[in-house]
Structures are given as C-alpha cells and as structure tokens.
Amino acid sequence: MTGQDQAGSGTSRSHIATAARIVVKVGSSSLTSVAGGISEEALRALVAVVAQRQRAGTEVILVSSGAISAGLLPLGLSKRPKDLATQQAAASVGQGLLMAHYNQAFASHGVTASQVLLTAEDLTRRHQYVNAHRALERLLHLGVVPIVNENDTVATHEIRFGDNDRLAALVAHLVKADALVLLSDVDSLYDGPPAEGATRISNVDSPEDLEGIVIGSSGKAGIGTGGMATKVQAALIAAETGIPALVTSTEQAAQALAGEDVGTWFGINGNKRPVRMLWLAHLADIRGRLVLDDGAVRAVGERHKSLLPAGITAVTGDFDPGDAVEICDSAGKVFARGLVNYRYSDLPQMLGRSTKALAKELGREFEREVIHVDDLVLLNP
Template identity: 75%
Template sequence: MTTTMSSEPATAADRTLLATAERLVVKVGSSSLTSVAGGISEEALLSLVEVLATRRNAGTEVILVSSGAISAGLAPLGLGRRPKDLATQQAAASVGQGLLMARYTQAFGARGITVSQVLLTAEDLMRRQHYANAYRAMHRLLHLGVVPVVNENDTVATHEIRFGDNDRLAALVAHLVKADALLLLSDVDALYDGPPKDGARRIPVVSGPEDLDGVNIGRTGAAGVGTGGMMTKVEAAGIAAGSGIPALVTSTPNAARALAGEDVGTWFAVSGTRRPPRLLWLAHLASVQGRLILDDGAVQAVRDKHRSLLPAGIVSVKGDFEPGDPVELADGDGRVVGRGLVNFSSYELPRMLGRSTKELAASLGRQYEREIIHVDDLVVL
C-alpha cells in the first residue's frame, strides 16, 4: 500500500498538498460531464481524463468518483430530463452506467491506463464485512495500477439506504482508501460569500465550520442534471476535513491547476482526526429512525466520557425502530448530542428505562444484560 500523509493537520492554505499527494480521490459531477444537447459530453470527458491520466502516469494513485450514469441513460430511453421517481432513475442508471464506463475505458486506455468499475451502496460502508471487502478490492486495484471509477449503485439503491449524492460518497471513499486529499469538481469554480453575480468574493480557505457562519450556500446546480449543488460539496468537504482529509472544491476546468497546487477554488483544511467510515456514515448520512432522551448523567457519560449508553440513563423513547437502526440521542432540552445503532426495538425499550442491566437480566433474562448502544456504534455530534 502507498504510504499516506502524516496525520498532523496541514496549514490552512497548504493546498500544495494536492501537488504532492500520493493517493487522490477526485469526484466529478453530472453537470461537468453533460453536453448542451443532453447526455455525456465527449469533449468534457476527454478533457478530464487527460488531466487525471497525466497525474496517474506520473505515479499518483487516482480514484475517480464519477456521476453521470443516469444522465448517460436519458437519451437512449427517450427521456428529456432527469426522472424524479426512483424506479426510472434506476432504469436510466442501468442503461447509462455501461455507456459511461465504455467511454472512460476507451479514453483512459488510449493513455495506457486500465480502469475498473466499482459500484457501492451505503450498506457497503456500514457493514464491517462489506467494508473490509470494498477496502481489499480497492487496495488491490490501486496496487495493480488501475484507476477505479466509483459510482453509487443506483440500480439497487433505495430511498431508505443510499448516499443521496456522489459528493458524500466521495468523502467516504476518501476514508475507505486512506486518501491524502479529496478534490470535488463541478460547474462552479469556488465557494463565495454570496451570489457571484452580485459581486461576492471567493472564500479561498475554510479552516473550520465557523468560517461558514452567515454564508448563503446554494443548493442546486445550474445544469439541472445532478443531485447536489454547492451545499452537498461543502458538506462533503466538511466531512472529509473534519475527519482528517483535506479537500478542495472547484470547477472541472480548474482540475489541472488544482492538482498543481495553485490558488484556485476553496480549500477545506483539516479540522479533525480520521474516523472509521461507518461512523462517518452514522454521523452524516444515516436515516434516523427514532430518538432517545437522556438524563444529565447519561449525556455526560456519552458526550464527555465516551461511554456506552445504558438503560438507566434513558428518560423516554420516541419513534418506531428495530434493533440495529440508527437513532438520535438528545438531552432534556431536545439538543442532539449523538447518534448510535440501537440494540433493542422501540417496543422493548420502554420497560427497560431507568433500570440497571443487572436488574433487567434478573427480571427479563440474560439477553437484556447489555448496552442499549455500544460505544463502538456511537458517534458524538
């Protein structure tokens, strides 16, 4: 495996890391690959491949997270725009993914580079065995000199369990492969402190969430074929930077300058330490099924002492959930302090509240002598 960067935080403006990174995750959105007439633009795709192939042939390991499967499938299915219902999105993705990969295979192949298709679902980064399998496969592909082309497996993904957009997927893939940096490309050249048409200024560096206080971040892209927009890119960059991986947000035409470490786009400096991708999913992407209200002692134990959640510290239960579902943990004022994967259903929990595990084992059986949420399945927010 390639040796990754030091875990020490980079300086705020040290975007030169992109020029020296040994392993990069690059994400490109549908809006950057789509032609005016619809479908995938051959010119845009070839331009991006030229930049990435040059970097790969110089020795850097590159993982490309590429949207565009649904967009590529629209024209063959006679669809004028991105469908809103999940079933038609899945059909378009099924048709378009093969077309998209064929273009990447040809374009990279002309430059002596082999590509592979890697389709992931959120479940692949939630379940330990799936995660381990994904890591091994990606590691081996990189060792063999392949450029993995990653996309969400839209054909089988469901509303209940999916990444929602490839920006978040890219942030998690960056952690999966232990990348040195993340580059998020779109049709917008940087994050601004307001609408660019109104004379807003580029924000060159974000050192932490506080730097974004009061910044109005748009939610949709101009092309109308993607699912993200600047909001999801900022969220993804924040996920990466908050967990030890610096990120740059810029436009696809700026890709070469960005990878050379030039002052383009918005750089998200490292603001936290690395965490397992499963906990990143739990903190940022999981579909919460319920809420547990905790007393002050339990809040302190979970938030400040990083302990497991026991039944004695739970005041009330809200929602309808099953064992293994994600739930929120909140204090008496309703402030969310964490999320976790619960070991008991909302049907079982009410009779357990305020009782010790030993008392529960004596009255209900040994299977109740355990945590409501184990510390390994809990993330503090």
C-alpha cells in the same frame, strides 16, 4: 505504503501537487451535454487531466456521477426521474454507457480504467469494507484508475449515500488518500451569490468559518443530486478525518491538481476515525430519537459510556434493532447518534430501570445496553 505515509499533513493547496494518492470526484452537471446525455468533449477533457497526473506517478481514484444522466436519453426521459425505480432503470442503462466513454478516453492515453460500484453497506459493514479496500488497493498497485460510483441499480432509499460527494469523502477515507478534489460547475465557494459580486472564500480551516454563509443546494444543470451544500459537507467530512479537500470547477481541474490558487481549500481540522463512525455521524438514515437525563448525558457525552435504559426519559420514532437514532439532552439538543439494540416498542417499559431489574423481570435479552459505546458517535465533540 499509502499516499499519506509518503506525503505529510497537507495544510495548503500546494500539497495537491505532490500528493501520492488523490480522490477526484466529478458531478453529473460537469459531464452532461446541452442536448442531453454525456458530453464526450467534457469527459475527454477531464480524463486528459487525470491521465496526465496518473502517468506522472500519482495514484488517482475517480468518483464519477453521471450514470443516471447517461441513461435518460436512451430511455426517452427529458429530466432526472424522482422515483427510485426509474432512477435505478436509468442507472442500469447509463452505467455501461458512461464506462464505455471512460474506457475509450483513458485508453487513448494508454491508461486502464476499471469500474467499482459501491453501496453504503460496502463501507459500513466490516467484511465488505475490507473487500472494497483490498480491491481498490490492488487496482492502484496495478496502475489502474478505478472509477467509483454508487450502485444506484440496487441501492434503496434507506442505504443510499444520497450523492457522490459524500461517497467520495468516504472513499478518500477508505484508501487513505492525501487529498480529495471535488469538481462541479462552480469554481469556488462564495460568501453570497457569485452573480451579485460575492467574494470567493479561499480557505476554510474549521466549520466555524462558514457561519452565516448561505450555501446553494443545486447546480445549474438540474440533473444532479448534490450542489454546493453537499460538496461543502463532503469537504468538511474529509477535513474532519485528516484529509484536506479542494472544491472547484471541472474547468479548473488541471490547475487544481497542480496546486494552484483556485477553488476553496478545506484544511485538516481533525483526526481519522473509522468509516463506520463517519457514516453514522453524517449519512445514516435516522429512524428515531432518545432523550436522556442529565446523568446519562454526562455518562455518554463526557465519559464515553454505553447508553443504558436507566438514563432514558423519552423515545420517539419507529425503529428496529440496528437502526440509527439521535441522542439528545433534556433541552432537545442532539449531541450523539447510535445504533440501537432494541425495537422502539420495547423501550417504553424499560425507561429509567436498571438492566439487572429488567433481566430479572423480562429475561436475559433485556440485560443489553440500549446502545453500546462501540456503536455510538458524538457529534462535534
């Protein structure tokens, strides 16, 4: 039985106090010392909070950044590298160091921790998705705290999550968590710069509540990849799929897990949908754009039909079969995304034509939809 089977819908932050399964994400800025590398004091303080909750009977999955940061000092680097190869090298060195700290800290509380490294493909391809789900379920059943991180050492620019906030939202969906808690060095979302007397935003019930709010994009340490913007996006992704989320500081982790009035609470505003569709809607690397006529817009957007070449009026980008593209109306408004079945150079000759005519002239392989309905997601439907 999953956490959500046991714990109700969770419309307020007090829900966290009784949640049976929680995903907790901590950022690099919360685990880094002033001198560089991992702060053992900060890590042990977080582990104490998580271990206490785990021993009380809650299943906890910890999504932890920090591998690249942990690898900087041993490699003689003073700041986070910008090129992917050096990031991968730092992650390769740092991941083992980070897990050594976690294993030692959790062991001091009598809790076993494990390492789970994921790539975007693990959560978007069904075979890998099933394996990841099975592994995490088994670890939780055995009383282990899985520590999840993106597999930075092998991830490429095209298939990266980009930051662990969004990874945490997808993991919460994967394990059917009751709540997602996103921890950083900022205690809450504010309606302006906190230093300038801004007001804390206590609750967000829908994306419309954030209209006009300027959200920061980087943390004070300057070594992470997220910032408040990605935490808000991750919280909205979770809430959109039926999982409430809390954004607060690592210093307030104990209060957060106790359901106290801290941070910003994102209430549920949608229903669950497949994790592959979440990835396509929020995280996929967009390689092109298809412009549709009004009839195709209605067919795709209102009647949820597959996209056929007859309704496409223009194509831009450089994409191959299986790549993600945006779908927009004649005014340029993007309303959907999908995985295309053709190479970009194939489409111009197909525009405005029926699949029957294309198959007769060009061959049966041109009788397919441009985007099948199962590979298409509407944005803000």
